[in-house]
Amino acid sequence: MEAVIVEEKPETGVIVMNGREFMTDAKGRLVPLANVSAQDKLEDETVRKIIGYAKELSAQIARFRDHTIGDMNSFDALLAQEYGVFKGGRKGNKTYHSFDGLMRVTLQVADQITFGPQLQIAKTLIDECLNEWSADSRPEIQAIVTRAFNTDQEGKINKSELFMLLRLDIPDDRWNRAMDAIRASMRVTGSKEYVRFHYREKVEDRWMPITIDLANA
Incomplete structure (x- = not known):
């Protein structure tokens, strides 16, 4: 029985079996390279090139983030050792400035919050309130409620809109019970x-962000 010699070329997506070239399609089938259209080959080459750069950049950003936090922690430890001073604010948030006041690095610590079953009780009470109020009143509240309880593609609700509901001052017993239910549903x-990184040309200028987020670059 003839041995099968396989050579994979991840950079091109080509598999060589006993001298014949193939590409794997989305269903896992081996397609002879000669049967793959020039358009599909070009698209595959383009995507592999972009993904290669993206992986390298992602790893570089991860290393940069780790080094940045490590540098700040080392600075904090030095302050604590030399002067007995502990840098940091509420929930561990910290801000560092250059001596000339033109550069700023901020470390923010944000709680990750999920919501328990009480949230559904809150939604029921809110719906009762909205159904009882006239259709023409408080349309802005209806819009906030709709945005707050609409889930995204990952099935997560809109936290910022939900927190906006908590800030509304509405003298209605059921509404207030709904807000209590939202608070009770929160789980950290x-x-x-x-x-975060910011800079400015002069002290009088506004801070400008240094963007590392690809979506906001």
């Missing part, structure tokens, strides 16, 4: 650190 499951 952990925290995440975010690092």
Whole structure:
């Protein structure tokens, strides 16, 4: 029985079997390279090139983030050791400035929040309120409620809109019970650190962000 010699070329997506070239399609089938259209080959080459750069950049950003937090932690430890001073604000938020006041690094610690079954009780009470109020009144509240309880593609509700509901002052017993239910539903499951970078040309200028987020670049 003839041995099958397989050579894979991940950079091109080509598999060589006993001298013949194939590409794997989305169903896992081996398609002879000669049967793959020039358009599909070009698209595959373009995507592999972009993804290669994206993986390298992602790894570089991860290393940069780790080094940045490590540098700040080392600075904090030095302050604590030398001067007995502990840098940090509420929930561990910290801000660092250059001596000339033109550069700023901020470490923010945000709670990761999920919601328990009480949230459904809150939604029922809110719906009762909205159905009882006249159709023409408080349309802005209806819009906030709709946005707050609409889930995104990951099935998560809109936290910012939900928190906006909590800030509304409405003298209605059921509404207030709904807000209590929202508060009772909140579960802090952990925290995440975010690092922000800003600069300005002169002290009088507004801070300008240094964007590392691809979506906002």
